[in-house]
Amino acid sequence: MKYSVSEAAKLLAIDRRTLQRWVNRRKIPAPVAGIVKGRLVKVWSEAQLTLIREHKAATYAGKGLDRRTGKKAKAKQ
Numbered sequence: 001m002k003y004s005v006s007e008a009a010k011l012l013a014i015d016r017r018t019l020q021r022w023v024n025r026r027k028i029p030a031p032v033a034g035i036v037k038g039r040l041v042k043v044w045s046e047a048q049l050t051l052i053r054e055h056k057a058a059t060y061a062g063k064g065l066d067r068r069t070g071k072k073a074k075a076k077q
Helices: 005-012 016-024 046-059
Strands: 002-004 032-036 039-045
Touching (some): 002 005, 005 016, 005 039, 005 046, 016 046, 039 046
Antiparallel strands (some): 032 039
16 A cells, blocks of 8 residues: 555654654655646555664654743644
8 A cells, every 4th residue: 555645644643744854864765656637646655664663662752842931842633
């Protein structure tokens, strides 16, 4: 099965911007780009999603600190 950036972010319970940041820093493999019905679509395979899960488990600590208050940031609902 193939997963879009948004779908992968939901499955991994992280923000899609975090995924994009990891791709830019070359921490995880970039999604494969292709054209479907005239639109550019970027998707990850199940195997790539497994690598991303492993990276998340090894390095991701969750939301950081709120810059205004200095307290732990609240998670999105």
